[in-house]
Amino acid sequence: MTTFEQLIPAPDSSHWVPPVQGLFPLDEETVLHASPGTEGVARWLRGTVGAATGLPFPDGRNDNGIVLGIDAALADEAYRLVVDGYAIRIEGGSAAGVFWGAQTFRQLLGPEAFRRAPVDSGREWTVPMVVIEDAPRFRWRGMMLDVSRHFMPKDGVLRHLDLLAAHKLNVFHFHLTDDQGWRIEIKRYPKLTEVGSWRPRSKWGHRASELWNETPHGGCYTQDDIREIVAYAHARHIAVVPEIDIPGHSQAAIAAYPELGNTDVVDTSSLGVWDTWGVNPNVLAPTEHTLRFYEGVFEEVLELFPSTFIHVGGDECPKDQWRQSPTAQARIKELGVGDEDGLQSWFIRHFDTWLTARGRRLIGWDEILEGGLAEGATVSSWRGYGGGIAAAKAGHDVVMCPEQQVYFDHRQHGGADEPAPIGYVRTLEDVYRFEPLPPELTEDERRHVLGTQANVWTEVMEYHARVDYQVFPRLAAFAEVAWSTLPDPAERDFADFERRMTAHYMRLDALGVDYRPPGGPLPWQRRPGVLGRPIDGSPPNV
Ligand code: ACM
Numbered sequence: 001m002t003t004f005e006q007l008i009p010a011p012d013s014s015h016w017v018p019p020v021q022g023l024f025p026l027d028e029e030t031v032l033h034a035s036p037g038t039e040g041v042a043r044w045l046r047g048t049v050g051a052a053t054g055l056p057f058p059d060g061r062n063d064n065g066i067v068l069g070i071d072a073a074l075a076d077e078a079y080r081l082v083v084d085g086y087a088i089r090i091e092g093g094s095a096a097g098v099f100w101g102a103q104t105f106r107q108l109l110g111p112e113a114f115r116r117a118p119v120d121s122g123r124e125w126t127v128p129m130v131v132i133e134d135a136p137r138f139r140w141r142g143m144m145l146d147v148s149r150h151f152m153p154k155d156g157v158l159r160h161l162d163l164l165a166a167h168k169l170n171v172f173h174f175h176l177t178d179d180q181g182w183r184i185e186i187k188r189y190p191k192l193t194e195v196g197s198w199r200p201r202s203k204w205g206h207r208a209s210e211l212w213n214e215t216p217h218g219g220c221y222t223q224d225d226i227r228e229i230v231a232y233a234h235a236r237h238i239a240v241v242p243e244i245d246i247p248g249h250s251q252a253a254i255a256a257y258p259e260l261g262n263t264d265v266v267d268t269s270s271l272g273v274w275d276t277w278g279v280n281p282n283v284l285a286p287t288e289h290t291l292r293f294y295e296g297v298f299e300e301v302l303e304l305f306p307s308t309f310i311h312v313g314g315d316e317c318p319k320d321q322w323r324q325s326p327t328a329q330a331r332i333k334e335l336g337v338g339d340e341d342g343l344q345s346w347f348i349r350h351f352d353t354w355l356t357a358r359g360r361r362l363i364g365w366d367e368i369l370e371g372g373l374a375e376g377a378t379v380s381s382w383r384g385y386g387g388g389i390a391a392a393k394a395g396h397d398v399v400m401c402p403e404q405q406v407y408f409d410h411r412q413h414g415g416a417d418e419p420a421p422i423g424y425v426r427t428l429e430d431v432y433r434f435e436p437l438p439p440e441l442t443e444d445e446r447r448h449v450l451g452t453q454a455n456v457w458t459e460v461m462e463y464h465a466r467v468d469y470q471v472f473p474r475l476a477a478f479a480e481v482a483w484s485t486l487p488d489p490a491e492r493d494f495a496d497f498e499r500r501m502t503a504h505y506m507r508l509d510a511l512g513v514d515y516r517p518p519g520g521p522l523p524w525q526r527r528p529g530v531l532g533r534p535i536d537g538s539p540p541n542v
């Protein structure tokens with residue numbers, strides 16, 4: 001089997017260039033020509049494939065090199081990769097298409113092309129003489145990473161972006177704030193990170209665990225860190241969608257600025273950053289002060305993130321404090337919004353209008369449907385397909401990310417030795433058979449499904465190797481669902497996918513990814529005795 005028969009995600013079409021099944025050799029002399037608009041892809045190729053092979057790919061154009069170009073006749077992210085006796089031509093409808101073609105080219109070279117330095121200086125590098133034509137099924141192919149429950153230092157985030165790019169994913173949903181930590185520097189509110197980015201201890205294991213890790217945990221990204229992350233993602237054709245979660249999941253912000261909380265029902269001055277997992281009752285007070293404060297936050301967020309979409313959370317906002325709070329009740333009457341759900345909608349509507357006026361688009365979790373969906377809102381459908389179906393039928397855009405299918409914090413095997421034995425069991429095959437488009441939607445309504453994303457919440461993932469274990473290899477199956485045009489779930493050829501995974505595991509090995517091996521966790525990936533029993537049947541959020 002040659003490398004073009006082992007591609008992940010699978011391309012639309014690939015075949016040998018007749019008449020021979022030849023190999024194109026690369027050596028010190030192989031030149032690289034970047035047509036206008038593709039210089040960034042050339043830089044990426046020299047930095048990655050150049051490092052792995054030790055080949056310099058000097059600038060130049062002759063019959064024996066790599067040629068990158070834009071072909072406006074191709075769709076935006078589509079590409080055509082042609083290797084014949086003369087050249088390796090990678091053409092895309094845009095620089096993004098060329099970049100995805102370059103990712104395919106790296107896979108054609110074999111797993112060693114994923115290393116950061118050559119291991120065999122005498123080796124010959126070849127690619128098969130093939131024609132590959134390819135384009136993504138969905139334009140939103142995303143992954144959400146929670147850096148609040150456990151902070152991932154900047155180098156881990158940059159590495160994560162490289163891994164997304166290697167799987168042709170193009171949206172990084174960056175969950176930056178939550179009860180357990182505020183991770184982004186906001187210049188006008190320094191206490192958000194001074195106070196809100198550290199907690200004195202953490203629950204060790206899932207929320208029912210009786211164990212604690214008494215080590216303080218925290219960290220944050222400076223605004224320059226964020227600029228670097230965004231630029232690094234941009235060079236890989238990945239949009240970074242920041243999430244600032246309101247009005248729930250806000251205890252870290254309230255710990256830093258107690259007046260943001262419902263001070264008439266709880267003494268917020270002694271709250272602190274939350275040290276355990278679950279859904280927290282301490283939500284934002286529905287006041288003008290809170291709105292002005294968060295406008296200040298979002299002003300800095302907009303300066304840092306060029307993404308069209310800005311995520312405002314909106315999930316899991318318990319209404320108990322608003323029910324008890326005379327201030328909140330007066331607000332409901334004054335605004336004429338009926339009840340607490342209406343109050344939540346009022347929050348989201350405010351920021352929908354505010355973001356729209358600034359040329360951006362609001363996206364929120366599917367709870368933002370409750371109490372009425374804001375006019376311009378897009379919905380991340382996480383509690384199943386239902387929210388996404390309702391939103392699409394009402395003419396709103398949707399990203400499908402149902403927790404029953406694509407929450408990678410959930411365990412990937414029912415065995416007792418899974419290091420994070422929480423949530424639903426969702427195997428590699430389950431993910432491979434995930435279908436983002438539900439049958440309830442008509443052709444027209446389906447156009448509102450921008451795409452799909454996988455989410456990973458990090459309560460039981462203290463550092464990047466733990467994230468790797470939960471995310472991989474399932475991200476490979478997810479990437480194929482998001483990129484490739486596959487048959488209906490029951491007809492999908494999982495055996496063929498597994499066969500191609502043999503090569504993909506070698507790529508992940510070369511990249512240093514601590515994935516779950518097909519046979520189960522390795523000794524150091526287990527955590528015997530720490531997490532206790534699996535929590536079968538209980539709600540999936542830890
Ligand atoms: C979520 O899982 N709370 C969006």
